[in-house]
Amino acid sequence: MNTKRSANRRNKKELILEKAIEVFARKGSQQTTIADIAHAAKIAQGTVYVYFDSKEALLNECMQVIIGPELQGIIDSTKDIPDTMERLYEFFVKHITLVKEKPYIARFLTMEARQNEDFYSQYPDYNPLKRYIDHVVLNADIAIAEKRIRSIDTHAFAILLVGAMDFAMSMWLIQKDNLDIVAIAANIRDILKYGIND
Template sequence: MENKSKPKYKLILDAAVEVIAENGYHHSQVSKIAKKAGVADGTIYLYFKNKEDILVSLFEEKMGQFVSKIKDEIEQIDEADQKLYKLIEMHFQQLSEDPDLAIVTQLELRQSNKRLRLKINEVLKGYLTLMDDILHEGMKDGTFQDQLNVKLVRQVLFGTLDEVVTNWVMKEQRYNLVKQAKEVHYLIYNGLRKHN
């Protein structure tokens, strides 16, 4: 496989997002992705083993950028509850700015086989760790209750964000997703905060 930093690699991944969002993963032939990217079918195999590899690479690449942007923003913030708000807001913002990617992550990745799902879960670990870090920080500094089951809270947090975005995708993105960040933060934060 050739270097991931080459322009054609990114071109193919961007084309794959569009093609998969439009046709669904199972109806997205490699030839359609190649056509959308403006490359020969064979070129794709210089970068990827097969269609499944394209989907995993796409998720790795986009999720990597996603987590790194959120990390950068969160590092500028001191309070755990504000970090939590920023994470929620940016989760919604990044997916609302790329509706095709939202369709792929919320709908198409769910329909993949078990082996693929395991690879995707591996990629998600960095994001889930970021959530854990915020929760631990809030427990330590007294913002959040100190007896939280972090793993369970993280599942609730991720599940909530995930469901809110999925609902937005299913409703054909007809409303402003980012505007829901405040309300979601309010619900989660009030469940977590330490009551004096």
């Protein structure tokens, strides 16, 4: 009984989260109404408030669902690649692949994330791309220690890499057809590796 009830509860909450992510991503959080989400989930508006305190709380949980499993999943899935730079490259590619499969993630990362300044100020660690930055810095530090790359400023390197990822995503969202994002990834790798100098 309890387990079934509890399962229903979790399912309903997850259903709302899932639909909310969809709608938020499609319309933007400001343009999305609770009525939109309730309609998408085929529930009454009031039901949303059974599971979430407010629209803002719902949005925050959506972001954490994305930031948590999805982004961490990418970091984790590349963990075992031995070559450090290969690992970062794979990380880059997997991120792009994820975004191509679930464009709403890009939507959250590049758009919603930037609007919630208050959210950031309160929980700076939830900044989704901050996690990426940390990951890149960590790996680049290792690569330097292992003498696989020269001694560079790893924070600047992380901004280059993550900034390029983020920007490529943004552009891809707008002009999907004209952007071969996978080819771009390979070329970015080449530039970062050898530089632009002769």
